[in-house]
Amino acid sequence: MVDHKKIIKTGLVGYGYVGQTFHAPLIASIKGLELAAVVSGHPEKVKKDWPDVTVYTKAEDLFHNSDIDLIVLATPNDTHMPLAKEALSLGKHVVVDKPFTLTLAEARILAKIASQKERLLSVFQNRRWDSDFLGIKQAIEAQRVGQISQFESHFDRYRPAVRERWREEAIPGGGLWYDLAPHMVDQALQLFGLPDSVQASFATQRQGAKITDWVHVILAYGEKRIILQGSMLAAGGTARFTLHGDKGSLIKRLPDQQEAQLRAGMKPGAAGWGEDPDDIHFWDGEGNTTHWPVPAGDQRGYYQAIYEALTGSAPNPVTPAEAIAVMAVIEAAIHSDALGQRVKLDLTEDERKAFSH
Structure with missing residues (x-):
């Protein structure tokens, strides 16, 4: 009841x-x-x-x-x-x-x-309730770029100074792959399902950094490639999402604004909450460009x-089966980086069936 x-x-x-x-x-x-x-x-x-x-x-x-x-x-x-x-x-x-x-x-x-x-x-x-993700999800469902060949998701920061906090310590669960990557992985699985394989490269690039602060991970779906990229030394010039297909390409430049709004003290649901002025831009391959707005984000969802x-x-809204799938990708990427080769997900048939997207 x-x-x-x-x-x-x-x-x-x-x-x-x-x-x-x-x-x-x-x-x-x-x-x-x-x-x-x-x-x-x-x-x-x-x-x-x-x-x-x-x-x-x-x-x-x-x-x-x-x-x-x-x-x-x-x-x-x-x-x-x-x-x-x-x-x-x-x-x-x-x-x-x-x-x-x-x-x-x-x-x-x-x-x-x-x-x-x-x-x-x-x-x-x-x-999952961010404006950038909702906009890109709509574009994929509407087949704006046709048959998808490549999808890129960037979670970049510019923090050249290493800070004294547990997320940047060489401890279990520290580093960029455990910090921002779970968002990228979850979104990719929601859009495309479970990949055939995972290939990863991690690096520690900042002076004085103690643990991974750069990640590049490729999820393979047949010949389609889903690229997850994160850096602590990206001052600008990268797009949050990039999508290529046989009908054209699109980008969503800027990220959702809710985190910035929350940091500024805005209460969830206040006027302007989750609104995103940054449109998705599309190129059709013949020199024509169009753009359209994205839905407002609302993490209250x-x-x-x-x-x-x-x-x-x-x-x-986020089941243990979905969480297990994300952890399988996270673990596969860690093994891939260590081995220098593609790795398949260590999921049972029951776990694969329990995952839905």
Whole structure:
């Protein structure tokens, strides 16, 4: 039975950049979700933003709060597995920030526990609700470039100075491939399904860098090539998406603006939220160019879907099967870089059938 009036009390673990910038405001923007508690080592920081929220310093205390229905993990990557496992074991529904886990084996363990406990387990793939991705998805569905030969997805930054933060340390789950790549991989799988093989090249390019800060990964689908590129030394001149086919080519130059809006303090759903003035540009091969707007992005869609899944009116927006597939690509790329050759996905037939796009 669908209960549209149910309030889902939500506990957020972690109030660093991701927890503060994305999760807290997005959760609070959804009718039916209540940001009831936050786990943070800096209670004063949380209370400044959310004075009515209960603050814990230990995740264990939050997990044992019987009033909390949903746990959201916005913590360092190497904590995702143990924290999610504990929360699921105590009967909580769980949302994990990307990457889901550090390894494919860990992903399988969490999926099994969630199934046994009959709890929702989902991964925060908020970039499915970005304007750039929605625009490129529409173009592909409309077959704007015809038969696709090449697709490029860039997640580039210009941060030449190495910062003192866990994402840039030589630790499990550190580096660019675990940071931005899960978004690119998830989007590619949503658009094209599971690849035949993965070929990767990683590098550590910045002076003083301790771990991967440049990635180039090719997903093969027959003769079609999907290229995932990320750099911390790209000051400009690259497009977020590039698409080539037998009817022409198109680019989406600039990324979705929601992260910048959230950093600036805009509340999700405010006037102008998710609007993207950067059009998609198309070349038909005969010298003719056209352009068209992209839909507004709205990452609230993820948490709205989570609420609907928990109240019985919609499916889980990002299933464990989809999360396992992403981890299979992430792991295959790591093996490919180490071996210097193409690698196939280490997925069972049941896992391939469970993945849908």
